[in-house]
Amino acid sequence: MRVCLLLLTGLFTLPLYAAQLQLDADALSRQWSTAELLDHPQAMVIEVPADVSYKRAMHYRAVPLAALLEGLGSDDHLQAVALDGFAAEMPAAPLLQAGPARAWLAVEDPEQPWPPLAAGKPSAGPFYLVWTDPQRSGIRPEQWPFQIARLRRLQPVEQRFPQMRPDPALPANAPERLGFALFQQNCMACHRLNGGGDAQVGPDLNLPHNPTEYFAAPWLRQLIRDPQSLRQWPQSKMPAFSEAVLNEAELDALLAYLEHMAGRKS
Template identity: 65%
Template sequence: MKSILALLALLIALPVSAAQLTLELDHASKTWQTADLLKHPDVQTVQIIDDVSYKRTMTYRAVPLAVLLPGLEPKSHLQAVALDGFAAELAAAPLLEQKGARAWLAVEDPAQPWPALAEGKPSAGPFYLVWTNPQAGHISPEQWPFQISGIKQLKTVAERFPALLPDPKLAANDPINQGFGLFQKNCLACHRLNGAGDAQVGPDLNIPYNPTEYFGGDFLKRYIRDPQSLRHWPQAKMPAFATSVLPDNELELLVGYLKHMASRKQQP
C-alpha cells in the first residue's frame, strides 16, 4: 500500500509532460517535439496583451508560425486540430505575414506549465496559436486555437464541403458569399452546417433547424455578440464576438448567410 501511495504522489508531482506537434503540408511533413521547439533558433519570448483564452496579458516562449511552414503559399489553406475536437480553418496568408498581425506558435514548457484555463480545466497547451498586434489583421477569436495537436494543409472549405455553399447563381461578391467567408472564419471551427465540417464542439447550424428560424428579432445578433447574456451556463464554450472582432456590417453579412442557408437544407 505504501508503495502505491508513493507512486501516486510521484505522479501528482510530475510536471506537464512534453508533447509533439505534427505538421502535414502537401510538399512536406514534420513532427516537432516540445524540446526541439523550445530550442528552435527563432524562438522568442512574446507578450500577448489581452490574451483571447486567458483574458489577461500572458507571456510565452513562441516560434513565428511562418518559419514552421516553409514553402507554403499564401493562397493555401490549413486546419489546426485541437485535442478536444476544435478544428480551426485557417487561410495561410495571415499566418505568413512578417509584420502587422503576426502568428506565433506558443510552446508550453513542461518545467514551467501554463495556468489552467479555468478551475478543473487544463491549460492552453501543449501548443497554442497566438497573435501579436491582432487588431492590425482583424483576427477573430477562432483564429486562436489552443491545445493544438496538429496542423495540416487541406483543400479549401468550399472544395471539401459543398453542402456549405450558397446558391451557385450568386455573384462572387454577393453579400451572401461574403457572409459565407465570415462563417468560415468565425463559426466553422466549432460548428457544422448541413452536417458538413470537421468540428465536433458546437451544434449543427442548419439541421434540424437554423438559428434564424428560432431566434426572433435581433436576438441572434445579440446572442453572437454575448452568448452568456441570453443563455448562461458554466460549461458554455462559445466566445463573445465584440464589434472589434466582428463589426456590425460583418455580423449582418454572417446572419444573411445563415438565413440564406435555412432554405438550402441538406440532410447529412
C-alpha cells in the first residue's frame, strides 16, 4: 500500500502537462517542449492589450514565431492544428514579418497556468498564436489559433482541395473569388466544403446541402453575425463575425461564394 501511495504522490508532483509543439515541414521538421520554449533565447514577456480569445489585456511569455520557422519562406503556407481539431490556414508571410503586426507563440507555464477561456472551458494553452499590433496588418480573429499542437507546412488550399475552388471561368475580380479567400480565412478552421479541408469542428458547408439552400438570406446573415441569437445551446462553438471582422461587402462576397458552390457539389 505504501508503495502505491508513493507512486501516486510522485504523479501529483509532476507538471500539469508535458506539452510538445510539432513543426511538420519535411527537412525542416522539429519539435519543442514547453520547457525549451520557455527558455528559448528570444523568449520574452509581451503585452497583448486586446486579446481576441480572452477579450481583455493579457501578458504572455512568448517567442517570435519567425524564430521557430527558420528556413521557411514567405511563399509557404502553414496550418495550425489545435487539440480539438480546429485547423487554421495561414500564409507564412505575415507570420515571418517583423512588423507592423508581429506573430508570437505564447507558451503556457505549467507552474503559472492561464485562466480558463470561459466557465467550464480549458485555457488557451499550451501554445497560442498571438499578435502585437494586429490591426496594423489586418489580422483577423481566426488568425489567433489557441491550444495549438502542430504546425504543418502544406500546399495552398486551392491545390490541396480543388473541389473547393470556384469556377475557373469567373472573372478575376468576381466576388465569388474574394469569397473563397474569405472562406479560407474565416470558415475553414472549423468547416469543410465538398469534403475538402482538415477541420473537425463544424459540418461540411456544401454536402449534403449548402446553407444558402435552406436559410433565407436575412437569417443566414444573422447566423453569421450572431449565431447565439438564432441557434442557442451551451455547446455552440461558432463565434460571432462582427462588421469589424467581416464588413458588409466581405459578407456579401462570402455568401456569393457559398451560393455559387451550391451549384458545384462534388
